[in-house]
Amino acid sequence: MPSKKALVRRPSPRLAEGLVTHIEREKVDADLAGEQWEAYVEALRAHGWETIEVDPADDCPDSVFVEDTVVMYRNVALIARSGAESRREETAGVEEAVARLGCSVNWIWEPGTLDGGDVLKVDDTIYVGRGGRTNAAGVQQLRAAFEPLGARVVAVPVSRVLHLKSAVTALPDGTVIGHIPKVDRPALFPRFLSVPEESGAHVVLLGGDKLLMAASAPKTADLLADLGFEPVVVDISEFEKLEGCVTCLSVRMRHLYA
Numbered sequence: 001m002p003s004k005k006a007l008v009r010r011p012s013p014r015l016a017e018g019l020v021t022h023i024e025r026e027k028v029d030a031d032l033a034g035e036q037w038e039a040y041v042e043a044l045r046a047h048g049w050e051t052i053e054v055d056p057a058d059d060c061p062d063s064v065f066v067e068d069t070v071v072m073y074r075n076v077a078l079i080a081r082s083g084a085e086s087r088r089e090e091t092a093g094v095e096e097a098v099a100r101l102g103c104s105v106n107w108i109w110e111p112g113t114l115d116g117g118d119v120l121k122v123d124d125t126i127y128v129g130r131g132g133r134t135n136a137a138g139v140q141q142l143r144a145a146f147e148p149l150g151a152r153v154v155a156v157p158v159s160r161v162l163h164l165k166s167a168v169t170a171l172p173d174g175t176v177i178g179h180i181p182k183v184d185r186p187a188l189f190p191r192f193l194s195v196p197e198e199s200g201a202h203v204v205l206l207g208g209d210k211l212l213m214a215a216s217a218p219k220t221a222d223l224l225a226d227l228g229f230e231p232v233v234v235d236i237s238e239f240e241k242l243e244g245c246v247t248c249l250s251v252r253m254r255h256l257y258a
Helices: 030-046 085-100 136-149 218-226
Strands: 005-008 050-053 070-073 076-079 104-107 119-122 125-130 152-157 168-170 176-178 192-194 204-207 210-214 230-234 251-253
Touching: 005 030, 005 085, 030 050, 030 230, 070 085, 070 136, 070 251, 076 085, 076 136, 085 104, 119 168, 125 136, 136 152, 210 218, 218 230
Parallel strands: 005 050, 076 104, 125 152, 176 192, 210 230
Antiparallel strands: 005 251, 070 076, 119 125, 168 176, 204 210
């Protein structure tokens, strides 16, 4: 049976100091962010996900974006090495968490850099964004880790957004969705659906036809509902001010060995 475990991590008290690269900095309401995080975690639990809280990293402003620290494929955890040097201390607690879950642990090594937000899995195809936080050596090391396990790794250029999954995610049927102005090469995806809002490109598959989405994408939610999916909407406005999205706030672990 597939597993339904999700790693999450509480926001740092220094959240407002988080990095921004492609947007203007806005003031972050830390109290509201905490409430939004709690609601996000509760949405996962309400749909059958066991949430596993990674030890806080209070000195790391971006640590709530736990997805960037590790890439999962089957039972293998590939510990990332961010292209943003200030984020590299975030991985220690995550490494401990995945080891406790019985994962086989691998690492991205210097000179490789890779953020988990640059990795989109569609069945056994792994798209990896080559952009600001992930370099060619990181792509090569991810390929070396996962292709022997049966994955097909496809490198994708990323220049218009922070991470690949800032531009595209995928629906349960494997269709990749994205907001065209933010996608470098839509033709690289065999099935691509354009959505009307930037944040509408971000969905977390909760199971069945249910899609966790941001409240900032109502037109996309309507579009996907019309296609037979069931949007589950959460407000993550404070995290969006730091280029965060619904995928960034958890690591979904669907294929752990029993």
